[in-house]
Amino acid sequence: MPTQTSLYEKLGGEEAISKVVDTFYDLILADPTVNHFFENTDMEKQRKHQTKFISFALGGPNQYTGGSMAKVHTGMNLQENHFQAIVDHLTEALRRHNIGQEDINAALAKVATLKDDILYK
DSSP states (O other): OOOOOOHHHHHTHHHHHHHHHHHHHHHHHTOTTTGGGGTTOOHHHHHHHHHHHHHHHTTSOOOOOSOOHHHHTTTSOOOHHHHHHHHHHHHHHHHHTTOOHHHHHHHHHHHHTTHHHHTTO
């Protein structure tokens, strides 16, 4: 019986996800709906951190050492429109890197599981 390839492997591993994350943050930083959340953020560190987090979330190795989603978003008071903007930017970043819609849907399903830990904190 063949082993199932993780979404992490299917997308090309950490190097490919790093490129998606770069595009993702380029889109976020250009969006006034959400870019103010990153005004005082070390973006190089944030990009590396997010690459490890997304890699793990998509079935890659667990190299994520950050806090829980609820903890790191406490005090940000993120609303539904902020979450949707992030989802839209992630979708676009994945598209720009030629990820198919089925895999985009699978990635977004993983992200959706985090919504309750991120909003209204």
